[in-house]
Amino acid sequence: MRPSPVPALPPGLVRPALDGISAYEPGRPIDDVRRQYGIDSVVKLASNEGPHEPMPAAVAAIRASAEGVRMYPDPGAWALRDALEGHTGVPATQILPGAGIDGLIALVCAAILYPGDELAMAWPSFMSWRQQAIARGATVRTAALREDGAYDLEALAAVVGPRTKLVVVVSPNNPTGQAVDAGELTAFLDGLPAHVLPVLDEAYFEYLPAGGHDGAAAVAAGRPLAVVRTFSKAFGLAGLRVGYLMGPEALIRTLGLVRSVFDVSAPAQAAAVASLGEAPSQLSGRVKLITEQRAVVAEGLRDLGLTTLPSAANFLTFPTGSPERAAALNGALLERGVIVRPLGAFGAPESIRVTIGWPHENTRFLQALAEVLQAEQAE
Ligand SMILES: *Cc1c(COP(=O)(O)O)cnc(C)c1O
Secondary structure (H helix, E strand, O other), X not given: OOOOOOOOOOOOOOOHHXXXXXXXXXXXXXXXXXXXXXXXXXXEOOOOOOOOOOOHHHHHHHHHHHHHHHOOOOXXXXXXXXXXXXXXXXOHHHEEEEOHHHHHHHHHHHHHOOOOOEEEEEEOOOHHXXXXXXXXXXXXXXXXXXXXXXXXXXXXXHOOOOOEEEEEEEOOOOOOOOOOOHHHHHHHHHHOOOOOEEEEEOOOHHHOOOOOOOHHHHHHOOOOOEEEEEOOOOOOOHHHOOXXXXXXXXXXXXXXXXXXXXXXXXXXXXXXXXXXXXXXXXXXXXXXXXXXXXXXXXXXXXXXXXXXXXXXXXXXXEEOOOHHHHHXXXXXXXXXXXXXXXEHHHOEEEEEEEEOOOHHHHHHHHHHHHHHHHHHHHO
């Protein structure tokens, strides 16, 4: 190969805060693994999308929107906001659709965090919050989770200080899976000082059992709280990039100052609206399959001598004992065509996360893991 020149950037060009961030390591793409290991059928249980395709009405809406993509999308996404008002009970003026929760995290951090400000969160948890805060030059204060992955809200409250601007609760937490109790969450929010904005990341809201927390209801009741949800998980639209934030109208207006006005594409808006229309008939069946299969996979892992953390989401996380063993198991699963997620970047390098898939995919994962563990013992 011809050696290519490596163009250097001018010294001092890039903001030093970015030194504190490592590049996102995506889960291995299916085709990649297929090619490298020469395996035709590869299952990817690595990124928590879940197995379900978009709802039929969403696919139809994407098709129907294709001819119109010559034009920019509605920058206000009003049809989607109105549909979300109907779905959540939060007034449309208190809802901001965005390019997935990830896009909204970037907006919140851009609008609020300045060098020297602090964001408080639990760790291990969803890394985008951490990365975007660091990118803004803010300091991230982290509170440990409990042994079983449950939130320690007292510990989280203890890292809130005079410079804290954002306190993030990810529930169910990714990558550990547990949800915070609704009553405990309310008490925690009540106890926060007035200078912080609490944020609740409900990416897995749809999987919560009845009686779980409901950030939308809290926002509708006037609580000064930002809540983010997504169409990427239970709705099966991860590839389109659409999510939404609910919060005080003043926050929505503020985020409007930093957002790119056309950040949610027309097909994404149309598919999200159509999905909400079909949610009443489709969502519960999807969630039921996931929760049933989650129990099957947890039991399978237990039978293999592994302990899973309790999960209220569409994935399970299991500690393996050490970062080295996690890496070895991950590599051996890849060789058998099963892609899971090692959790180094999430702050849990000794653990592996597996997304719940179709029954045949889950079986394949458990069988491959059984083989891997057997080979491990034979060594
Ligand atoms: C998957 C996930 C997101 C990202 O969702 P997108 O809408 O696809 O950007 C955000 N938060 C948590 C906790 C997640 O697991």
